[in-house]
Amino acid sequence: SQVVKQRMQMYNSPYQRVTDCVRAVWRNEGAGAFYRSYTTQLTMNIPFQAIHFMTYEFLQEQLNPHRQYNPGSHVVSGACAGAVAAAATTPLDVCKTLLNTQESLALSSNISGHITGMANAFRTVYQVGGVTAYFRGVQARVIYQMPSTAIAWSVYEFFKYILTKRQEERRAGK
Numbered sequence: 001s002q003v004v005k006q007r008m009q010m011y012n013s014p015y016q017r018v019t020d021c022v023r024a025v026w027r028n029e030g031a032g033a034f035y036r037s038y039t040t041q042l043t044m045n046i047p048f049q050a051i052h053f054m055t056y057e058f059l060q061e062q063l064n065p066h067r068q069y070n071p072g073s074h075v076v077s078g079a080c081a082g083a084v085a086a087a088a089t090t091p092l093d094v095c096k097t098l099l100n101t102q103e104s105l106a107l108s109s110n111i112s113g114h115i116t117g118m119a120n121a122f123r124t125v126y127q128v129g130g131v132t133a134y135f136r137g138v139q140a141r142v143i144y145q146m147p148s149t150a151i152a153w154s155v156y157e158f159f160k161y162i163l164t165k166r167q168e169e170r171r172a173g174k
Helices: 002-009 018-029 031-035 038-063 071-088 090-101 104-109 118-129 131-135 138-173
Strands: none
Touching (some): 038 071, 038 090, 071 090
């Protein structure tokens, strides 16, 4: 669960083991805490994937207009597509992290003392740090996404090439 992962990653996390974190969250906040940012995660994946695919296709059109198998163009396009999508969706990621961790600094600025829902998370992030707070960690997020999207597109294009080539060879052999 994202909730457990993010709470384990927090600076000065009080949890030594995953099981300790799960037990504490369950006991103190209930089962709903594990799903607090579920809709945010789904909401974030839609724009991330849309931007990711559109950017990849645009870059392929520029770098590889004939759409031949070209590992270099696939790596560059994939990495750049991941970077653009990650940067554009960082505000959503910041809010999702806030929902999952219930960070004490943000909680102290929140009247209710507990952050629920995306709208509340967006307001709280703005109250704590203004517009720039929405982009905290953007560099780390971009650096994290670039290799994975570059590898994913390269593997996809490689297998597409192999399967297409094999299919063409079968047709030519008949």
